[in-house]
Every structure is written in structure tokens, then in C-alpha cells.
Amino acid sequence: MDNLSAGQALVRSHRGAEGPWRTAWRKLRADRAAIMAFGVLVLITAASLAAPLYARHVSGTDPFATNLNGEIVIHGETRQVLEPSTEGLGLGFTPLGPTWDFGPYMLGADNQGRDVAARLLYGGRNSLLIAGAAALICLGLATLLGVVSGFFGGLVDTLLSRILDVLWAFPIFLLAISLSIVLITQSITIGPIEIRSGSLWLPIFIIGIVYVPYVARPIRGHVLSLMQAEFVTAAIGIGASPWRILLYDILPNVITRVIVFVPLILALNMMTESSLSFLSIGVQPPDASWGTIIQDGQGLLYSRPIVALAPGLAIVICVLALNILGDGVRDALDPKSSIRVA
């Protein structure tokens, strides 16, 4: 070993070194906060996926059907799901409060007499599904546009950049709300795909589109900087074809940045979905999302705050976990540190 040349030693050390993905994974695992956040997200996702089981076997109610005349026995006492006010002038009804038992109406009822806990889980499914699917659309489109724009430059870059500028110029919620209002009562057809009004694909499509510039622009910038990198210049120098450079030199480096965006866009999408649904232009009744449940609870803030607080808390936990995970992923994959895929 002592007689190894410097060159041989370098080759050996490279052979024994772990790859950049492995390094990133090791770094991520070492980040306890990120791992905990990931665990929380897995738990919430699992609980949401189990919504039908909960509704059938635990709550025993249909979370999408009104139950205005329903009754329930709690600790041997029969109570109405919507309890009328019997004192004073006898005005109004108050939905059943949380029973805190692992059973029907654990978190109480909403103003339609529906089980809030069951709706919370179903709402989680929709919120996570919309956030996830919209993130896929957004990141896919943004990556495509950013890479094409930055790599090919010239007229293509000018054209795509201006389109992104136009989208960028709109306040995000104004754009989302405008699209929602136009599309909420009518179907939208994109080639062979028809998205019907009321479909979950509508908020997915809208949310997926509005954040494209926010991801595409940094990716384009990153591609432009990669084009000036030595390893790309070297590849050009040895006569590599543009497609080879794109596939083997540019894309692998861009992917790490896209991955860093995933948790952040997920969190943004989740909040946007909640906001749109809160404004009645996202998920449509009787389907639930955390945003629609908050809206249902808005009219009960005074008497049954749990209806709005529970989904609000779920959103806070999810977004917080996604942000912490996002920080961890960024630290692990940050191309400016030790990771370089070449």
C-alpha cells in the first residue's frame, strides 16, 4: 500500500467513496427533525387513507350524508345530534360537541349533523391527494419548461420566459380564484381529457398550473449556470451531442433541485387547496377537504370551535412537517455543498 502512486490512491479512494444519492440519504437520516417530520407525514397519510375504515367501523356514520334529525346514545343518555336551544327565546341549534370517545362523534358534529372526525380523515385524503397530484403536475411542467428554456435558449427561451412572466405577474390567489370561478360550473377539455365541474381534478389542475413559474424560473436559472460549468464545457469539448449533455450532465443536476422543491410545493399546494376550498371554489360538497371543513366550522366558531380548529391544526402540522422535511432534503441535496452528480 505504501508503494501506491498518488494516482492509484486517488482511484482507490474514488472506488470506495459512496455516491451522491447515498451521501444525501445518509445526511437526511442524520437529521432527526427531518426524520420526525417524515414520520408525522406518514402517520397523517396513513390515518387519512384509513378514513373509510374509520367511518364504517368506528364512527358508524356516513360523513357525507346530512343527519339533521339524528340521535345518539352517549353514556346511556340519548341526545340529538343537533340540539335545540330550549332556554330563553329558544333560538338556534347547537351541533353535538366532542364525545372524546373512540367512537361516533369523537370530535362532535358539524351543522349538518355529520361526524367531524370522519370528515377530517376524508378531508385529509382529498387535501393530500390534491396537494400531491398538483405538485406532480407543477414540478413536471416546471422542470420541462425550465430545462427546455435554459438549455435551448434563444427564441424558445424568450417565448417560454415571457409566458412564465405573464403567469408570474398574476397574484397567485387572484389567478387561482379567477380560474376556479370560470371552471367551477363547467367542464374543461384538454385534448382527450375532460375535467368535469366538481371533479377533484379541477383544483388539482388549477393549483398545479399557478405555481409553475415559481419553480420553472429557478430551474431555468440553474440550467443556465450549469451550461457554464466546467464539466459541461468539457463534454462539449469532447464532442458530446446536445441530447447526451442534457440527459447525462444537466438533468441529473436539475433533479436534485426539483426534489428540494417537492416538500415546499406540497406545503404551498396544501395551503392553496385549503384556501380555495374555504372560498367554496375548491373541493365541492358533499366531498370534504380540510379547507371545506374549516369553512363549515366558521359558522360554529363560537359554539363548536373544534370543527374549524381540528382541520386547521391538521394543516399546520402537515405544513410544518413538510417545511422541516424540506429543510432536511435541501441540506442533504444542496448542490452547492458536497453533492455533485456528474
Add this chain to the structure above:
Amino acid sequence: MRSRKVFSAMMAGAGLAGLTLMAPLTGAAAQEGKAGGTLKLLANAAAGTIDPHINYTLQYFQINYILYDGLVTFRKTGDKTGFEVVADLAESLPKPDDGGKKYVFTLRKGIKFSDGSDLTTADVVASFQRMFKISGPTTGTLYNGIVGADKCLKTPATCTLEGGVVADEAAGTVTFNLVAPDPDFLQKISIPHAAILPAEAPLKDTGTVPIAGTGPYMIASYDPNSLLKMVRNPHFKEWSKEAQPAGYPDGIDYGFGLNDEAAVTAVENGQADWMFDPPPADRLAELGTKYAKQVSVHPLTAMWYAPMNTNLAPFNDIRVRQAVNYAIDRAAVVKLFGGSNLAQPSCQILPPDFPSYAPYCPFTANPGEKWSAPDLEKAKALVAASGTAGQEVTIITEDTEVSKSIGIYLQDVLNGLGYKTSVKPISQNIQFTYIQNTNNKVQISVSQWFQDYPKPSNFLQVLFSCASFNPGSDASVNISGFCDKAIDQKMVEAQTATIADPAKGAELWTAVDKAVTDAAPVAVLFTPKRIDLISPRLKNFVFSPQFYWIMSQSWVE
């Protein structure tokens, strides 16, 4: 008309039907009033233009009655006589002449506008011309019977109403000539759209710029984002206590922007005196117990209903419309509105205690006078017979809590009948016009109707006559698109009979009510009540069936 921002066909009133729940608010009516102070009112938002010939909202109708006068008006009292028409700017109520086609009004002398100018017969003629020139929202429905109105509706800019409204300055009279006898004419010109304004009033919507009026108050300033400030009209002298009594407060401040929850708290604490918007549902129990003395509840002559498009499947089949009527649990819907102390189940068009009202409910488990329970078996049988089960139905509601809740409930009902139903809540600001326009192909919706004037025609003719159905228009208040020539003919007969024999006319209107109810172009859900929350310092809360709270008659301590 509708209760709030976007109204389309007529003005609001309130009913006297049934129980009036209230704290000892009216008990103060007999007290001696205390002039002075400023009333502080709250609303979520302003209601748009303050031009009295254009604004068509209950929110501003309520204040326009103390800012402006017509030739006649409804008596400003808190009992049933509040539905009666009395002379206002006219010296007396005219007797119809020429077989009910001519009315001659003699103008009172010595009345001045708030800008100091004298009221003249020229102002009356100019005001009626202005209504058409600025395309007022009710010119085509309420005032189209005046001679010359048809020409004015076609070419508003050159409107003269020649031969229709004729002034005699020397005699101080204004003569109205109608195309045909109209037993409701006096009621129609009693609403603020027929307010008399100075002849110089701009021939356009004045928006936020006030126009001089003759009432006891005038608008000092208006900022739709924050405040509408009213002060005493320095030129007002009471000429008729029953038509336009002098007001007690020196000023009225109408603030905008506070949400319902905050407004309730402000009124409870005495930081404001009254709120226009109904208190949110989760505060009702608290108001009914802790603040019962500050609450009054009055039945309204109004209805919440679900119009069904009689020209679109599946509701173009009468069996389907009747099935929906049979299937609805109206007691459950009443719960969504706050319970039986705030609404009464109903299945007919005319509200209780309204002229020509006779209790009738064919769509119930035990058909008769009152709704008792849904009849699901019958409903399902009707749907099965129609062969429409499985079709897709979309319900359009407002995005308000109650409207959306009712929509979700109806979705359950329709799903239970075998349809694939979805609910689309859309903004309160556009829903009413959206559901009227046939281009939007709305199948079923949730809506409300509040009376403009206390006559059956205001419900039956306005909402269900062929003439009220204007395909492709945002102003087609016959939302169901219902047009039955035989029922239309009955309406004309009832209208004609009312002139010669009011009792016979009332009978005929009752028959029309039953005929329309049977045809089920809508599912009437319930008759709502109005809940008012007032501050502890506000006294003499007078609730008129026509004007709701007559704010000029209250005082503050």
C-alpha cells in the same frame, strides 16, 4: 325582491303572521320620545349605489323610506295597518277614475327638498321620467302599465311618458293615465323606486353622490367602504305623522366592514345599536338566552324556495317536481335556518297572513292545510313513473352558510330519489342573476323572495307569469321558466276582478296560489322570520310589516 345585495324584482316587507317573539321592545312604543343622539348601525358591507331609483336592496330601501317620499307610501306603524297605503306628498289618496285607469294626485304645498328647493309638480313628472331614463330595475315590471311606458322602455333616453304622467302646475295636480286598470298601482308607487326627486337630479346612476330628498333625514356623506352618514334634513317639517313622521335621533351612522360575529358583540355591548345582517347561527342560542331583552323576532312575508327549471330535464316532468316537494323534510330545513322559532315550514307560494292566503299543503304525508311530514314513498313512486332516476342534477346555491346547507340537504334528498346530484355554491353577489339566466342551464337552485308590496300579484304574477320569463336574460325572475297559459289567464281574471270586487279578486288569487302550488314549479321550503338585535340603549323599536325597523322612530338614551 331579495334580502340583500342583488335583488331583482321587488321590495321587501315583513309579515305579521303568527307569533311575534320579542323582548319588551315594543312596550316602549308608548313612551315619550327623546330627540337627539346618533344611532349607530352596522352591516357587513354597503349595498351599492344610493340612488333611490336604482338601488334595489332591502338594506337601502329601509333607509330610503326616511330619506325620500313618494306621492303615497305605506303607513309607518308597527302593526297590521303598516300594509295600508296613505297619502304622502299627495294631499290625499286619489280615487281611481276612468274605470281604474286614471289617478289624479294633488300635491301638498310648502314641502321643500333637503337642498332648500320647493317641491313642484314638475319634479313629479321628471322623477317618473328619470326612472325610465336611467333604466330603473322595476320600470319594466311595476311601471310598464303607465301610458307611454312602452316607448320609454324601448328608448329610455327620450322618455317623456307623454299622456302617462301629466302635470298641472296651476292646479298643483299630477295625473297618471294607465294602459289598463291596475288594482296594485298605489302600492307600486309607494316604494322608493317611485320616490320624488328634484327635477334637476342627474340622469344617471349617482352612485355615492346623494340626491336631495324630502324625508326627515338626508345623507351627509357616503363611503361604501366605511360609513354612510345621515343627518337631519333642515328643511323638513312633519306634514303627516302616518306617512313621514319626524325622527328622534339627530344623526344615523351606518358603518360597514365589521363581520357578523364582531357586529353581534358590538351590539350586545352597546358599541353599536343595531345590525342589518342576521346574527350567525352559532350566536342564536346565546342571543335567545343572555340577550333576550335585546332581541325581537318577526315573521316575514317571504319565502325560501327551490326553483326547478320546468324546461330542463328532469324537472320538465311535473311528477319529478312533485316528487321533490313530497320528499323534502321541511322541518329539517327549518333547523338549518335556526329552528321553528325562526321559520315555519310551508308548501305554498303565498306566505301566511298575506292577502288571499288560505292554508294549503298538498305535498305532505297527510295533505291538507299544513305540512306534517315528508312522503318518501309517494315521491319515489313519482320518480319511478317518470323514468328519470339516474339522471344528473346540479343544485346552485349561494355560498352563504344557510343557502349552502340547504343545498347539501337537497342533494341528499335528490340522491335518495335516485339522481346523481352535485351542489355548486357560487358567490352571493352573482347567484341570483346566474340562476335567472336560461343560458346557464340551471336545473334547480336555492333562492329567497321577499315581498315588495302586499298583494298576491307580487308573488304569483311576478314569479310565475309567462311575462316574467325572459329567456337568456339575467332579469328573468321567473326562475323556473314556468309558463302555463291557463294559470296566466286566471291571474289576469283575478287582477281584473279585484278592481270591481276585491273579495272576488281575493278568492281568485287564492285559486291561483293553489294552481301554481299544484304545478310545483318550485319547492317552497319555509317562511322565514326576521331577527333583530338591538343595543340596550335603543328604545322604541317599531317593526313595520312593510319597512321592518322604522329607525327614525327609535331613540337612544
